[in-house]
Amino acid sequence: MRGQPTILHLDMDAFYASVEQAAKPSLRGKPVIVGGLGPRGVVATASYEARRFGVHSAMPMAQARRLCPNAAALVPRFGVYRAISETVMGLLAELSPLIEPLSLDEAFVDLAAGGTAATAEDALATGERLRERIRVTTGLTGSVGLAGSKMLAKIASERAKPDGLVLIRPGTERELLVPLPVRTLPGVGPATAEALRRAGIHTIGETVRAGEAELLRLLGKAHGASVYAMANGVDERPVVADRDTKSVSVEDTFDADVTDRARIRFEVARLADRCVARLRAAGRSGRTVVLKVRRYDFTTLTRSETLRGPTDDPAVVREAAGRLLEGVDTTEGVRLLGVGVSGLADFTQEDLFAQSVQAVRGSHIGPAAQEVPVVAPEPSPEGRSEPSPARSWLPGVDVAHERYGPGWVQGSGLGRVTVRFERPDTPPGRVRTFAVDDPELARGDSLPLVAAQPCPSSGEAS
Template sequence: MRATASILHVDLDAFFAAVEQRDKPSLRGKPVIVGGIGGRGVVSTASYEARRFGVRSAMSMAEARGRCPHAAFLAGRFDAYREASRIVMERLRELSPLVQPLSLDEAFVDLAANPDFDPDDLESLVVQLRADITERTHGLTCSVGVASSKFLAKIASELNKPDGHFIAHPGTELELLAPMQVTAIPGVGPATAERLRRLGVETIEQLRALSLDELTRSLGTASGRSLFHLARGEDDRPVEAHREAKSVSVEDTFPVDIADRAELASVTDTLARTVARRLRAAGQSGRTVTLKMRRHDFETHTRSITLPGPTDHPRVITDTALGLLAAADVTGGLRLLGVGVSGLTDWVQDDLFSEPPSDEDDTAPLPRRAVRHQPERTWVAGMDVTHTEHGDGWVWGAGLGRVTVRFETRLTPSGPIMTFADDDPALSARASAPAGTVEA
């Protein structure tokens, strides 16, 4: 463990939704939900106004609409998100050469890698960082945690969210962690939390009372050892700059074992589509699809298929994962399912699959290889457009041969709403304006 609080964790607040609110004045202070807007879509990010109604990431869009029907439901603009992320990561690299991005909106920074770092000036450094990020991104906010390890820095960044910071000074770690629920520890999901509850453990302080032997007997060697050390704030993982992801994966641990194939297929479908969205967000694709299964007796098995070329298409990944599930023995039930894609690259092979995607593949933007198969003019909620007479705006909604546009930009007041024929030659899509530019 470090003698100083020198690992910083930055997490942009409700990032995708916040970018939309920044660029669309009429949505500021109102519920905004970003994700797949079709019937099978899921929530990617919800603004804090929407979270008050119980909307959360990974929730089905149908449930989100039921909980918060008056929200703005937007498909997302990844060019705008990547540009805002680039600005933030550039600012972080001014602090240190060791910056480890975890996603577009989250990163670790090793402050000690900067020879000019002064631990006594930490408070002003963090305050200035947050102010600079807000200024350079034209209004986005972030939450920051600083501590002696990556684990504690991430914990600290959650304590004063949103738009706040917390510094966990060395020597305060045990006191800070003690009252927290065990679910605050990364990797402690519902199943692990239930196992710990049966041992009389709900808080990290109670977890700390268990011996290493008790934890490894109950949870297995790897999990037991990890929890033993994290409960004591012990984490020696370094910040790794320029670390390239070897795979993108997501998994779900169930409160009770599932043996029903239809239910397992539904879970696999959701996991595969989530992986596809994450690949798109990272601008990557992959060749090998892997299904991970943990049986009722805790035995873990994986099955993989390597495709002829890389893909980021949700249906291709889903169908491949479902094929792997169909060939698997699920007798006795599964307690965990995971889907991953590896063999990553930053391109998609154009002619890998000749069949165009179905209309159901709406949980993420269309893959690059499929754009040519789509109608020339496709309007989705939230996209940036321009009109030769009325100027710049964004799509409020579309359907039945019509498209409704609100004419406003980040630098204008909330604007008027007008409806046009969806083939109006005066209306066209436009690129998102970079966060540092002045729009006309």
């Protein structure tokens, strides 16, 4: 615990939805829901306008659309979100070398390590400058929490939402924590909360009053001691710059249960290729191949095979995933498939035996084991890959028309696609409808959310 509030937590406000509103002038101030649009899609993010209707992340998209039927429901554009995230993380890097990203839109920063804050007043000024720089650079807003520990900084940023800053001064922690629910504490998930609820413990204050001995009895020695310390406002976790990835995986959820064995083999091989592509992009290799199968009745099976050495060869991973699939009964239907690689390393040690088996068997796991051109679109929030936007014109994707310029898809059906032509720096644009195979309409590039302009340096006053 620190004597000064020099740990900063940044959480971008309704990030995906805010990006879409900034990119699409006609959606500003209106409810927007971003997520998977299929029958089993889930909400990734909802704008604050949609949240007023009860829409929230992880909710089934079908339920969200019932609650807020007038909302614009859009597919995620993860490439755009990643690019903006890199810009924001770059601004954080100017404050300190110690940054702990938690996701595309959230991170901890150790201001003391960067020498940008030694007192509460310094931290407050730094936080305000950061918020202004994010606004000028991206056109978006972020909420900032400042405190002497990671737990309290995150609580502060939650209290600051949306578009605010909250600083928790040392000495005020316990008073702040007393009325909050136990789920506020790091490490207290549904199972722990339920164990505490059965003992009559609902708030952090009640957790403290129960005493450490009681928590040790309820939760075990290590977990009970950790929860008791956190409840008392004690959090010694440092900001960790390098959060080493332990595995790489991809998965698809299908709109309808898949029973055809050849199709399942094809999907497993395709997932293996996508997983290896992500593995190579990270400059890693892996030794253990993992297959995940969620069956028609929601039971989930995982199978794994450890190779003789780490690899990033797609043929080896496909072969291993295919062998694992042979031991899984899929006759009654599969709703989700996933392929992952763990035991990561920075080098490869090819499993020549696996490669030779692949060469001999050839079609061991079906036609997909051969080189098949596969379009690998961005995964939706529940891990499902949407169809290629260039073929199905999914709502929200960027397009360009030879005569009308850049725009985005509002909807499609019955052989027609409706496009709104506007840019981030224009008023709401006009809507036009085309045939889905209009030769003048093509997939477009995303445009910058704000015009290039000078940004105040981190040393200037906001």
